[in-house]
Amino acid sequence: MTYRRLVTAMVGVATVLAATTACGSSGGGGGSADAVDFGAKATGTLSAWGFNNADDVGKARIGYAAQQLGDVKIEMDQTNFDAQKFTTRLASGSVPDVVQMDRELVVTYAAQNLVMPLDKCLSANTVDAKQRWYPNVVADVTYKNQIWAVPQFYQPAAILLNRTLMEAAGVQDADIDTSNPDRLIAAIAKMYKANGDVPATLGFNPQATGQIPLWLVAMGGKVADADGKPTLTDPANAAAIELLKKIVDAQGGYAKYKSFTDSFDVFGDKNQFVGNQVAAEVDAQWYPNVLSPYKDKVKLGAVPFKGKDGQPVTQAGGSAFVIPAKAKNPAAACKWALALTDDGSWSAAAEARAATVKAKNSVNTGLFTGSPAADKAIRDKYITPSGSAGFDQVISTYYDIVGTGKSAGASPAGQQIKQEMLNAVTAALLGTKTVQKALEDAQAASMGAYKNIVG
Incomplete structure (x- = not known):
């Protein structure tokens, strides 16, 4: 529709x-x-x-x-x-x-x-x-x-690490720092590999169009003010997209990056971690569940996504x-x-999920409910060592960051804003528009939708 x-x-x-x-x-x-x-x-x-x-x-x-x-x-x-x-x-x-x-x-x-x-x-x-x-x-x-x-x-979203690739490239956890672009880009350069001009391994998959609100709030941006009015031309939003562009440009450019990530077997046996197609990737908490059957085939870790102030931050719907x-x-x-x-x-x-996990001999990565008291109770009672130190560290990271969440803003034109931000980011990453022009166009379209509703 x-x-x-x-x-x-x-x-x-x-x-x-x-x-x-x-x-x-x-x-x-x-x-x-x-x-x-x-x-x-x-x-x-x-x-x-x-x-x-x-x-x-x-x-x-x-x-x-x-x-x-x-x-x-x-x-x-x-x-x-x-x-x-x-x-x-x-x-x-x-x-x-x-x-x-x-x-x-x-x-x-x-x-x-x-x-x-x-x-x-x-x-x-x-x-x-x-x-x-x-x-x-x-x-x-x-x-x-x-x-x-x-x-x-x-x-919440954090950054999953493929320690096998990181260790081979001499990259440390501290190098995967979204609050320090120069250090991050340098780490990406060490881990990125290509066959000719086609990506073969990403140093860092920022989920460029799949985690847009996270990148915005990390830089102090937002999509709407307290009254729900669109704020897409906020300078902090531009800074976030500029950083995203630097990251994808360091890995073949957006078109090739997008084609490569679209080929991932995200839910399958040849997923991007098993296949060593990514060294680090932004992922929501549900994705470790997908990777749990492969815990003996991958060497995983995680670090928080950091805002421009150097502190952990996350965002999720x-x-x-x-x-x-x-x-x-x-x-x-x-x-x-x-x-x-x-x-x-x-x-x-949580009791039902624990029974399912036990029956499948899987890993209990927890439930993230939206309630701090429930999250803590579930973690304390049901999250036990999985037999994989890497997985245990990943699970702990997500629990540690869940309280750092920020909202990108709520608006009557929320759906239109979401689409217009996707259009703006895509255009800016492809280079068909400057970041500023892309955001101005998105703001104009979003404001039209906002006025249609509230007016």
């Missing part, structure tokens, strides 16, 4: 909702969080949509949450969230009570009052957002000083639960979402 179609659909739905506000709905709904008794006992039927990740972790959490809601009948549509389907359902009056979606979509719907603010949901159930979730996770779903979703999951403005049972929806993200739910999930 194109952004223009998404905006048109959402504006149309907003009009429909405005026209039907007086109709009301059963179970305490009707579009206003002020009219909902979020502290009341959950009763009736709860309609949930988008909880499509019912693996061992998901099933354990669903079971736990169902127990907390007692006799509430939970009807679940476990298909993937779809923006067009969501707005169609809102317009037709077939509104689910709670929906799981990507956090970057939340503020888009919040700006048009298509979902409820949840501050009263939290307070009525004695949940302190500052205590339950990491600050950057809450920031992702905050708009105009209100919280619009119950967030979950946060898998995740998902969240929203309550549509016309939900029929918002009180139960609130309690269900909170139950799915409380310590008991994560404990049940």
Whole structure:
């Protein structure tokens, strides 16, 4: 679905909702969080949509949450969230009570009052957002000083190391330092190999277009201000892209770098670490899970990604639960979402994951929930030596950095900003536009989208 179609659909739905506000709905709904008794006992039927990740972790959490809601009948549509389907359902009056979606979509719907603010949901159930979730996770779903979703999951990014290649090149862990570009580029030069002018081994894979927000926040940049207004021309954003360009230019240039990385067998037996195609790479916390079957074939390590101040920094997205403005049972929806993200739910999930790991004789790399208390409890109880010192150091690194996360900003035009930043970075790395021109064009397009929504 194109952004223009998404905006048109959402504006149309907003009009429909405005026209039907007086109709009301059963179970305490009707579009206003002020009219909902979020502290009341959950009763009736709860309609949930988008909880499509019912693996061992998901099933354990669903079971736990169902127990907390007692006799509430939970009807679940476990298909993937779809923006067009969501707005169609809102317009037709077939509104689910709670929906799981990507956090970057939340503020888009919040700006048009298509979902409820949840501050009263939290307070009525004695949940302190500052205590339950990491600050950057809450920031992702905050708009105009209100919280619009119950967030979950946060898998931070760090730098995985292929010590086999690093040691052969005489490169130390301290050389892989994103806060020291000269030292980093020198290390890349020692490890980079090519067949003619085609890359054969990358000294460092920065995930140039896959981890754009991380590079921005590391340099002090952001994509939106506190009001959600796009800020793509922030000088810190330009500095981040300039550094990315230096890194890929030192390894054959963006076109050849992209062609090479596209050939990686990322999830297979010939992945880039087993095949010695990368010496270091930016990866989210989930990727060590992919590499765990190969722990005896690779010599792994990890270092934090560092900001320009030399301190560890990370960034990652995740998902969240929203309550549509016309939900029929918002009180139960609130309690269900909170139950799915409380310590008991994560404990049940961690126990299920530990059983799966044991059955597969695999490595438990942990669960990264978005909640500091849950993360610590899981680490303390379930993360034990894996038999690989390298893997244990990798797991420890991710746990050590999870609290350093920063948000790149949340905006009603979040999806458009994401696409425009990708366009800008790609153009700048290819050299078809200067960094400044690429960001100016992206800012103009993003501002147009922002005004379409908030205006």
